[in-house]
Amino acid sequence: MEPAAKPSLGALLLALVPFGGMCFSVALWDRVEPRIGGIPFNLVWLVGWIALCSVCLWGAYRLETRREKDRGRE
Amino acid sequence: MSPSAVALTTIFGLVAVGTTIGFLAGMRRKMDLEQWTVGGRGFGVIVVYLLMAGEVYTTFAFLGASGWAYSRGGPTLYVLAYLPLAFVVSFFVLPQLWSVARRFGMQTQPDFFSVRYGDKYLSAFVCIVGVVCLLPYFQLQVTGLGIIVSIASFGGIGRTPAMVISVALLAAFVLASGIRAVAWVSILKDGMMLIAAVAIGVGIPYLYFGGIGPMFTAVTHARPAHLTMPGATKNLGHTWYITTVLLTSMGAYMWPHAFASSFTAKSGDTLRRNAVVMPLYTISLAFIVFAGFSAVLIVPGLANGDLALLTVVRRSFPPWLLGLIGGAGALTAMVPAAILVLTAATLFAKNLWRPIFAPAMADAQVARLARAMVVVLSLVSLWLAIYSSSTLVSLLLLGYAGVTQFFPGVVLGLYWNRASTVGVFAGLVAGIAIATLLILSGRDPYLGWSAGFLGLCANFLIAIVISGLRRYPVHD
Numbered sequence: 123m124e125p126a127a128k129p130s131l132g133a134l135l136l137a138l139v140p141f142g143g144m145c146f147s148v149a150l151w152d153r154v155e156p157r158i159g160g161i162p163f164n165l166v167w168l169v170g171w172i173a174l175c176s177v178c179l180w181g182a183y184r185l186e187t188r189r190e191k192d193r194g195r196e
Numbered sequence: 197m198s199p200s201a202v203a204l205t206t207i208f209g210l211v212a213v214g215t216t217i218g219f220l221a222g223m224r225r226k227m228d229l230e231q232w233t234v235g236g237r238g239f240g241v242i243v244v245y246l247l248m249a250g251e252v253y254t255t256f257a258f259l260g261a262s263g264w265a266y267s268r269g270g271p272t273l274y275v276l277a278y279l280p281l282a283f284v285v286s287f288f289v290l291p292q293l294w295s296v297a298r299r300f301g302m303q304t305q306p307d308f309f310s311v312r313y314g315d316k317y318l319s320a321f322v323c324i325v326g327v328v329c330l331l332p333y334f335q336l337q338v339t340g341l342g343i344i345v346s347i348a349s350f351g352g353i354g355r356t357p358a359m360v361i362s363v364a365l366l367a368a369f370v371l372a373s374g375i376r377a378v379a380w381v382s383i384l385k386d387g388m389m390l391i392a393a394v395a396i397g398v399g400i401p402y403l404y405f406g407g408i409g410p411m412f413t414a415v416t417h418a419r420p421a422h423l424t425m426p427g428a429t430k431n432l433g434h435t436w437y438i439t440t441v442l443l444t445s446m447g448a449y450m451w452p453h454a455f456a457s458s459f460t461a462k463s464g465d466t467l468r469r470n471a472v473v474m475p476l477y478t479i480s481l482a483f484i485v486f487a488g489f490s491a492v493l494i495v496p497g498l499a500n501g502d503l504a505l506l507t508v509v510r511r512s513f514p515p516w517l518l519g520l521i522g523g524a525g526a527l528t529a530m531v532p533a534a535i536l537v538l539t540a541a542t543l544f545a546k547n548l549w550r551p552i553f554a555p556a557m558a559d560a561q562v563a564r565l566a567r568a569m570v571v572v573l574s575l576v577s578l579w580l581a582i583y584s585s586s587t588l589v590s591l592l593l594l595g596y597a598g599v600t601q602f603f604p605g606v607v608l609g610l611y612w613n614r615a616s617t618v619g620v621f622a623g624l625v626a627g628i629a630i631a632t633l634l635i636l637s638g639r640d641p642y643l644g645w646s647a648g649f650l651g652l653c654a655n656f657l658i659a660i661v662i663s664g665l666r667r668y669p670v671h672d
């Protein structure tokens with residue numbers, strides 16, 4: 123079994139962004155204030171990042187498919 | 197009719213509709229092993245999507261996450277983070293997995309280990325660990341069903357008889373219909389669940405506090421520390437959050453059933469596109485968490501947080517609505533439970549019993565053994581559910597600590613051709629040993645770190661070091 127093709131650096135970096143936003147940075151945003159529409163800041167932050175997560179993956183998807191197309195042409 | 201009769205009739209009505217859809221979807225197809233377990237590998241984009249979404253939304257999300265929001269508070273936020281991140285991880289693992297699965301005709305998770313590492317003991321070990329970890333996940337669904345039926349009966353039906361009824365229904369459903377039926381019942385289940393989540397998450401704060409904002413104001417005043425980490429706990433702080441989110445996001449697709457569900461897709465591109473859209477699906481979980489936080493002030497002092505959501509629903513809504521929400525919850529337990537028990541039974545028959553004890557077994561016999569195992573595993577989980585007092589979330593985290601240990605073997609196996617059988621096997625055993633020892637001795641989290649994550653670190657380290665020491669790749 124030969125190893126799978128490595129994903130592009132750009133796609134990997136895009137994937138790290140939501141990990142930074144939702145996971146490693148927890149100490150920075152785990153607060154109740156400022157509340158937005160009455161909802162605690164940490165909840166608003168996470169829900170916002172869920173949407174951004176899809177955006178990042180969409181970017182990674184574009185990068186990966188373009189690369190595969192280029193490779194197919196060679 | 198009494199309130200309990202209305203609620204219970206509605207629940208059983210919904211379950212009956214779901215089961216009928218399942219039976220209809222399963223009819224007119226010859227039920228051989230392949231058809232029963234992987235739907236004959238003919239699933240289109242929509243069915244795969246339904247199957248994967250169906251696996252995401254389980255009783256764990258419905259009763260477990262709200263229960264944790266009620267009893268633990270802030271640490272529950274990990275649920276909102278790990279699912280989207282699990283799809284990020286899947287973006288880089290599932291398409292690659294899919295293409296090797298197609299090339300080598302893999303059907304199950306141990307098949308991957310057997311093809312990549314060429315060792316039947318490693319794949320048998322993966323199989324055993326997989327089945328053992330599926331049990332608490334299955335038990336979680338059975339416990340959830342018991343809670344739903346007993347609350348909807350206003351205490352008229354005890355939890356144990358409720359669980360017995362649920363398990364009997366579930367086993368009958370799985371035996372009669374197989375994986376395709378399960379995927380189609382998911383439509384009903386997910387539709388109902390989304391409506392229920394919004395109705396509860398918006399309706400309950402509105403009824404008692406006049407809106408979601410005022411509800412949070414009230415909770416902040418009454419329990420200032422509840423909404424951030426560590427909330428009502430002593431040891432679930434930020435380190436626990438980071439290590440648990442990492443563990444569970446890497447582990448989500450290491451569950452044997454989730455792993456294999458990617459094999460049913462038509463192309464690797466489908467799986468990538470799925471990963472882009474799926475995070476949005478988890479936003480609805482926030483509503484369930486809202487309901488859990490509201491319950492803190494509406495029904496304080498419940499001994500078991502898992503009861504919080506439905507207790508509030510019962511107090512706030514008319515019996516028919518309790519029945520609809522309970523019915524949605526019941527389907528939300530039954531669909532994943534069916535997938536789980538089907539996977540565990542097939543793994544046992546196909547990847548453990550046949551290769552180790554009965555190599556001459558025909559496919560038809562394996563199928564019969566798998567069906568018998570559905571009954572056996574259902575009974576084991578029923579017994580576990582009756583005699584265990586764990587909360588739903590801790591049951592899930594227990595399974596996660598185990599299945600995530602497959603992650604190094606899968607990722608290194610896919611991307612690094614020097615990853616060796618000895619290295620991966622040693623890492624896996626070490627990871628599981630560390631996680632199990634820490635959890636069973638009550639040391640999870642250990643110094644603030646998730647025990648499963650500590651096991652995973654050791655696992656990765658050992659697998660990489662031992663594999664790196666070998667001069668040549670063992671397999672090519």
